[in-house]
Amino acid sequence: MTDLPDLAWTRSRDFRASPFTATPVSRQEWETLTQALAGGMFTMMSLWGEEGAACMALHDPLTRRVAVARLAAASGVFPSVGVHHAPAQRLERAAADLFGLVPEGAADARPWLDHGRWEIAHPLGAASANPGQPTYRFLPVYGESLNEVPVGPVHAGIIEPGHFRFTAQGETVVRLEERLGYVHKGIDRLMRGASLARGAELAARTSGDSTVGYSWAFAQAVEAALCVAVPERAFRLRGLMAEVERLANHLGDIGAICNDAAFAMMQAQMSVLREKVLRAAQEAFGHRFMRDRIVPGGVASDLDAEGEGVLRALVAEVRDRFPPLVDLYDNTASLLDRTVATGSVSADLVRRFGAGGYVGRASGRDFDTRRDLRYAPYDMLKLDVPVQAEGDVNARVWIRIREVEQSCSLITQMLNALPRGALRTDVAQAGEPREGLGLIEGFRGDILVWLSLDAEGRIRRCHMRDPSWFQWPLLEAAIEGNIIADFPLCNKSFNCSYSGHDL
Amino acid sequence: MRRFLLEGLIRPPLTEAAPEPDAAAVEALGQAFAQAGRETLGRSLAIRQVDAGSCNGCELEIQALSNPYYDLERFGLHFVASPRHADVLLVTGPVTRNMAEALRRTYDATPGPKWVIAVGDCAKGGGCFAGSYAIAGGVAAVVPVDLHIPGCPPDPVALLKGLLALVERMRTGTGTG
Numbered sequence: 001m002t003d004l005p006d007l008a009w010t011r012s013r014d015f016r017a018s019p020f021t022a023t024p025v026s027r028q029e030w031e032t033l034t035q036a037l038a039g040g041m042f043t044m045m046s047l048w049g050e051e052g053a054a055c056m057a058l059h060d061p062l063t064r065r066v067a068v069a070r071l072a073a074a075s076g077v078f079p080s081v082g083v084h085h086a087p088a089q090r091l092e093r094a095a096a097d098l099f100g101l102v103p104e105g106a107a108d109a110r111p112w113l114d115h116g117r118w119e120i121a122h123p124l125g126a127a128s129a130n131p132g133q134p135t136y137r138f139l140p141v142y143g144e145s146l147n148e149v150p151v152g153p154v155h156a157g158i159i160e161p162g163h164f165r166f167t168a169q170g171e172t173v174v175r176l177e178e179r180l181g182y183v184h185k186g187i188d189r190l191m192r193g194a195s196l197a198r199g200a201e202l203a204a205r206t207s208g209d210s211t212v213g214y215s216w217a218f219a220q221a222v223e224a225a226l227c228v229a230v231p232e233r234a235f236r237l238r239g240l241m242a243e244v245e246r247l248a249n250h251l252g253d254i255g256a257i258c259n260d261a262a263f264a265m266m267q268a269q270m271s272v273l274r275e276k277v278l279r280a281a282q283e284a285f286g287h288r289f290m291r292d293r294i295v296p297g298g299v300a301s302d303l304d305a306e307g308e309g310v311l312r313a314l315v316a317e318v319r320d321r322f323p324p325l326v327d328l329y330d331n332t333a334s335l336l337d338r339t340v341a342t343g344s345v346s347a348d349l350v351r352r353f354g355a356g357g358y359v360g361r362a363s364g365r366d367f368d369t370r371r372d373l374r375y376a377p378y379d380m381l382k383l384d385v386p387v388q389a390e391g392d393v394n395a396r397v398w399i400r401i402r403e404v405e406q407s408c409s410l411i412t413q414m415l416n417a418l419p420r421g422a423l424r425t426d427v428a429q430a431g432e433p434r435e436g437l438g439l440i441e442g443f444r445g446d447i448l449v450w451l452s453l454d455a456e457g458r459i460r461r462c463h464m465r466d467p468s469w470f471q472w473p474l475l476e477a478a479i480e481g482n483i484i485a486d487f488p489l490c491n492k493s494f495n496c497s498y499s500g501h502d503l
Numbered sequence: 504m505r506r507f508l509l510e511g512l513i514r515p516p517l518t519e520a521a522p523e524p525d526a527a528a529v530e531a532l533g534q535a536f537a538q539a540g541r542e543t544l545g546r547s548l549a550i551r552q553v554d555a556g557s558c559n560g561c562e563l564e565i566q567a568l569s570n571p572y573y574d575l576e577r578f579g580l581h582f583v584a585s586p587r588h589a590d591v592l593l594v595t596g597p598v599t600r601n602m603a604e605a606l607r608r609t610y611d612a613t614p615g616p617k618w619v620i621a622v623g624d625c626a627k628g629g630g631c632f633a634g635s636y637a638i639a640g641g642v643a644a645v646v647p648v649d650l651h652i653p654g655c656p657p658d659p660v661a662l663l664k665g666l667l668a669l670v671e672r673m674r675t676g677t678g679t680g
């Protein structure tokens with residue numbers, strides 16, 4: 001391999017406090033980086049299009065640094081990364097749909113987000129009338145007595161829409177192919193030219209279950225780009241909200257996974273706990289999902305003494321009621337029979353895909369941005385990142401169980417040392433174009449926001465990468481060889497976002 | 504396991520008293536119910552939820568309706584898996600262009616008499632996503648809407664009030680058959 005290009009590798013403490021410098025690379029350097037990715041030297045954190053350029057964010061797990069490489073693609077083409085490194089494939093297809101950027105040599109040239117139903121094609125590039133799309137062709141499957149089962153986009157439960165194409169041999173799934181993009185709302189384009197306040201509004205509505213996470217990642221990117229010093233108290237309140245959000249989602253997920261294994265009682269019990277969390281959020285922060293509470297520069301609402309009491313009582317209640325439910329989970333053989341050894345994902349796959357959150361950690365990927373790419377207030381807190389090796393549904397349940405315990409501990413730590421002071425700093429324009437990176441640990445995994453601002457502080461480009469981008473493809477791997485009836489269970493144990501992915 | 508079952512017997516239920524049906528919604532639904540009587544529907548309504556492009560926030564609160572605090576089923580309202588079994592479509596989100604056809608087909612698959620309740624700020628005109636190339640509009644841009652429940656997302660009580668307005672109308676409906 002030729003020498004690796006010299007990228008501006010940046011430590012988290014630096015990119016969280018100051019603008020990010022993307023490194024311009026040549027075509028050849030881009031290809032070298034692709035080889036390095038394929039060889040497992042770095043993790044790809046995202047890949048996205050810009051006007052006349054393709055970018056990728058890389059993470060070096062050894063030095064814990066992040067770099068962004070930018071390849072000018074004035075001619076509208078760039079060498080495909082996905083052809084050598086599969087995690088890039090869907091991101092490239094999305095960039096092709098949105099910008100008309102063609103990944104040269106890509107193995108899969110099918111559209112991803114563009115279903116041929118928008119009036120314009122390449123809405124962020126040289127937008128033109130949409131010629132429509134030919135019928136979407138699912139990948140062919142060859143073999144004896146195969147049957148195809150199409151599911152969605154409208155699903156049977158109260159969940160988001162997407163299409164799953166199963167090919168089964170008898171009961172056993174030979175292949176699952178996902179087709180997503182149904183809830184594509186055009187957020188990238190709505191972001192273009194938007195004010196920061198409007199950007200924050202959109203970020204908070206990108207994935208409803210992670211509204212705190214998205215608001216925080218967006219705010220981080222703004223604050224880094226414009227060198228905003230956020231007050232200490234605001235950091236802590238953000239941390240509290242993020243852990244409350246994690247609690248609500250994990251509790252809901254544990255119940256829902258058990259429900260999909262026909263153990264409805266756990267669902268009832270967990271939904272009670274989840275409701276208690278949401279009510280506490282309403283009382284403490286004024287909204288059940290804490291939407292729009294994190295804003296660039298700080299937070300929009302304070303926590304009073306009463307709110308502190310509510311959160312303490314919540315933690316006490318979870319600590320009291322959760323352990324017996326964990327025991328129940330662990331001692332119900334019929335339930336474990338469904339979750340153990342079901343939907344396994346190998347350690348190699350999660351590493352290659354850089355899958356974050358419980359999907360990665362349940363298969364041995366020991367990574368958490370709260371610890372490994374630290375940001376306030378987690379730099380002052382004690383956090384144990386749980387990791388399991390098995391990679392099955394059961395392991396993904398256990399990671400959530402452990403993270404519920406961790407969140408309780410973090411909330412207590414933060415409440416015990418809550419500084420007084422301001423909630424928000426004014427966000428001043430820089431008078432020049434700036435770029436910033438936001439990267440936080442949502443309940444599902446790491447959420448990345450890349451933000452380009454113009455001299456007036458308006459958004460030129462905002463790319464938000466949901467953790468699901470690197471988890472959805474692994475669900476296809478997880479279900480292989482399992483029976484179709486176990487799909488809801490596997491799917492729930494991943495609980496990927498549709499809206500966060502489709503944007 | 505036994506402990507939880509026992510607790511279930513001795514603890515008071517968590518389920519809370521029903522909120523008053525939303526008066527404005529009862530009013531709004533008057534029209535819709537003039538055509539279908541109580542006889543047609545009995546005392547129960549089957550609801551099919553359709554996410555036509557939401558951020559998933561609205562779904563989370565709709566899911567919460569089934570938790571023990573709100574216990575939707577006590578009102579004779581229950582969620583069904585197929586539009587063919589449904590009386591009511593509960594539709595969320597700005598309708599994305601990629602979902603418009605699926606929503607229309609779901610509506611067509613629902614037997615009459617049927618009602619559509621649009622849930623959430625986005626469901627009215629597209630909310631904060633209005634104007635995007637990828638958005639067809641609010642729910643009413645694709646299927647006829649009988650009631651809109653605002654909020655981002657509407658909390659479970661707001662959802663209950665709207666749904667109870669439907670039940671209220673059904674109870675007092677004049678029923679022209």
Ligand code: SF4
Pocket residue numbers: 205208556557558559560561595596597622623624625626630654655656
């Ligand atoms: S109304 Fe709010 S919660 Fe509901 S889909 Fe729209 S943004 Fe999400």
